[in-house]
Amino acid sequence: MIPIRTSVPTVDEAEALLAGIRRTVDIEADGAAAALADEEPDPGLLEIVSGPFASVADVDERLARTESYLRERGDRRAVFLTxxxxxxxxxxTAIDDGAFVDPEWAASYLVAFAERYRRALAAFERRAFESLPRPWLIAFTAAVRGESLVAQDALLAINAHITYDLTYTLGEVEIDPDRDVKREDHDRINAILARLVQTVQDVLVEAYAAVGIAGVDRLLDPLDDRLALLGLKGAREFAWRNAVLRADLPAWLGERYVDWRAETVATGAAAAVLAPDVDADATGRLREAEDGGDAASAFREAVRRRM
Incomplete structure (x- = not known):
């Protein structure tokens, strides 16, 4: 039985949960999504994402195809996939190079993580909004409506995938037996995620500079804090703690408790991304810069140069 003290939120988690509760009140995603309900699903997109991922190679190939498909149609959901x-x-590549203690588990982790994204994207495209986790409903709705900034499109999806999906990915691939070994490999994947987010921060600065606005780094820095109420590092640790709670608490308690934790923090973080603590003039300059240039394309080109 897990000690009671282990199930009590840390100070950082408690602050994030309280902030998430306050901010979630301000989110009205259902009405915005409902406005999209009558739009016909894209059969070409569904053809790519309807079936579950079968392997690491399948994930790699189909994510790239999905990114190309969305980008060619000017769909801002491509920003995250870039x-x-x-x-x-x-x-x-890290799996192939033997970077993990348990490469089979790491491969299962990668596939399960991507599968969470695939299922969310397919559900949104089918307009099955009721089955969609709220962080993804918020992220996809904002991207499709086109009223958010490229930076927000990227951060909303990163938040949904890391702050929310990572908890359930760890539950699906299981952290036992050999929990310590799996924690090591989880940390190795986290190191890649950390480099990813640093790259996103650098790329956003470069992309906005390419469409004529400088100094965006002062608005987005530190990106880690914009990304989630816990920060990115805290969000990854939060996911591991959630997985431990689900594994060690009685099922009737652990599942409900973790569901509440994950949705509250991730939805609150989405609200923070949609309404960042920056002045209106700065936001207006960013929006004008995007209107005057193709920030999404600039973002993609910057990513290609760096990754």
Whole structure:
């Protein structure tokens, strides 16, 4: 039985949960998504993402195809995939190079992580909004409506995938037996995620500079704090602690408790990304810069140069 003190939120988690509760009140994603309900799903996109991923190679290939498909149609959901498809390729290379203690578990981890994204994207495209985790509903709705900034499109999806999906990915691939070994490999994947987010920060600065606005780093720095109420490093640790709680607490308690923790923090973080603590003039300058140039393309080109 897990000690009671282990199930009590840390100070950082408690602060994030309280902030998440406050911010979640301000999120109205259902109405915005409902406005999209009558739009026809894209059969070409569904053809790519309907079936589950079968292997690491399948993940790598189909994420790249999905990114190309969305980008060619000017769909802002491609912004996240520009980075995520390259992160997946990086993890695949690390697996092939023997960087993990348990490469089979690491491969299962990568596939399960990507599968969470695939299922969310397919559900959104089918307009099955009721089955969609709220962090993904917020992220996809914002991207499709086109009223958010490229920076927000990237951060909303990163938040949904790391702050929310990572908890359930660890539950699916299981952290036992050999929990210590799996923790080591989890940390190795986290190191790749950390480099990914640093790259995103650098790329966003470069992309906005390419469309005529400088100094965006002062608005986005530190990106780690914008990304989640816990920060990115805290979000990854949060996911591991959630997995431990699900594994060690009685099922009737652990599942409900972890569901509440994950959704509250991830949804609150999405609200923080949509309404960042920056002045309106700065946000207006960013929006004007995007309107005057193709920030999404500039973002993609910057990612390609760096990853």
């Amino acid at each position: 980075v995520y498809s390259r992160m997946t390729a990086t993890v695949r």
